[in-house]
Amino acid sequence: MVTGYRVVYNPIALSKIVEENVVYLDNNRFLRKYYRFRATKFYGGSAVGDVIGCNVYCKYCWSLGINRFSDLKNVGFYARPDEAALKLLSIASENNFRYVRLSGGEPTIGFGHVIQLLSTISRFKSCSKIRFILETNGILVGYRKEYAEDLSKFPFVTARVSLKGCSSSEFRAITGAGEEFYEYQFKAIEYFFEYNVDVIIAITISFCSRSSFIKLIERLLGIKEDIINRIELEVVKLYPDVAKRLYKAKLLPWIAVDSRESALLKGKAVEQVIKKGCRESNYADSSES
Numbered sequence: 001m002v003t004g005y006r007v008v009y010n011p012i013a014l015s016k017i018v019e020e021n022v023v024y025l026d027n028n029r030f031l032r033k034y035y036r037f038r039a040t041k042f043y044g045g046s047a048v049g050d051v052i053g054c055n056v057y058c059k060y061c062w063s064l065g066i067n068r069f070s071d072l073k074n075v076g077f078y079a080r081p082d083e084a085a086l087k088l089l090s091i092a093s094e095n096n097f098r099y100v101r102l103s104g105g106e107p108t109i110g111f112g113h114v115i116q117l118l119s120t121i122s123r124f125k126s127c128s129k130i131r132f133i134l135e136t137n138g139i140l141v142g143y144r145k146e147y148a149e150d151l152s153k154f155p156f157v158t159a160r161v162s163l164k165g166c167s168s169s170e171f172r173a174i175t176g177a178g179e180e181f182y183e184y185q186f187k188a189i190e191y192f193f194e195y196n197v198d199v200i201i202a203i204t205i206s207f208c209s210r211s212s213f214i215k216l217i218e219r220l221l222g223i224k225e226d227i228i229n230r231i232e233l234e235v236v237k238l239y240p241d242v243a244k245r246l247y248k249a250k251l252l253p254w255i256a257v258d259s260r261e262s263a264l265l266k267g268k269a270v271e272q273v274i275k276k277g278c279r280e281s282n283y284a285d286s287s288e289s
């Protein structure tokens with residue numbers, strides 16, 4: 001599909017292709033490719049499984065290095081759903097965490113793996129306090145309503161839908177995908193409400209204009225009046241390779257966090273850090289080759 005002079009892609013079609021490279025069925029179990037399992041500080045402490053493979057390519061993605069289609073075959077390892085569940089639960093138990101998450105790429109690719117993983121977790125009565133956070137861009141759930149229904153069978157699940165931009169044009173600028181696929185993220189939110197799945201909406205405000213942000217909030221309020229308590233605002237983090245991608249794409253955030261100083265930056269200061277990160281990333285590329 002071509003819009004103007006830019007080729008855009010279809011994230012639903014891409015999901016299928018990615019799935020063929022990161023999921024396989026063995027003895028009725030869906031094995032999924034992971035990059036790593038780890039303990040993190042997020043949500044006051046959470047055990048995370050970083051899955052590999054995504055159906056969009058956000059220019060600010062910290063994990064794009066493990067999600068590029070060309071790299072899928074060369075990175076990571078396969079885990080059975082029960083293995084992944086037990087790994088997450090053991091990290092949570094060792095660290096006294098309440099939260100376990102799937103993150104990294106898009107966990108809804110290879111959805112059977114997620115459902116089998118959740119079934120394993122649900123069998124552990126000692127884990128009754130565990131909350132499972134599914135970090136998703138929502139596109140596949142918006143496309144397949146039954147995914148929301150399936151998740152509703154596990155009351156310990158929270159779906160965290162990360163909206164890519166505050167408008168369809170911002171979505172395309174961030175992801176490079178067709179603007180029409182922006183809508184699937186809203187459908188996902190509606191389906192989660194319809195099936196009573198606990199939902200959080202994350203908005204990365206760094207690329208939103210004031211007017212698109214206001215329109216987005218109004219739209220979300222139209223879905224559910226008390227949705228405001230479920231919205232989390234985020235700011236892009238400028239790792240050197242993220243800075244390089246944003247610079248190349250001429251996609252400048254108005255607000256961002258400097259990854260090294262953990263300082264909040266705006267306007268010119270953002271531009272300077274992006275240029276610096278871009279130079280350093282170029283230097284790292286040339287010294288590696």
Ligand code: SF4
Pocket residue numbers: 054055056057058060061062063064067104105106137
């Ligand atoms: S949806 Fe998430 S994992 Fe996929 S490219 Fe965007 S930020 Fe990265």
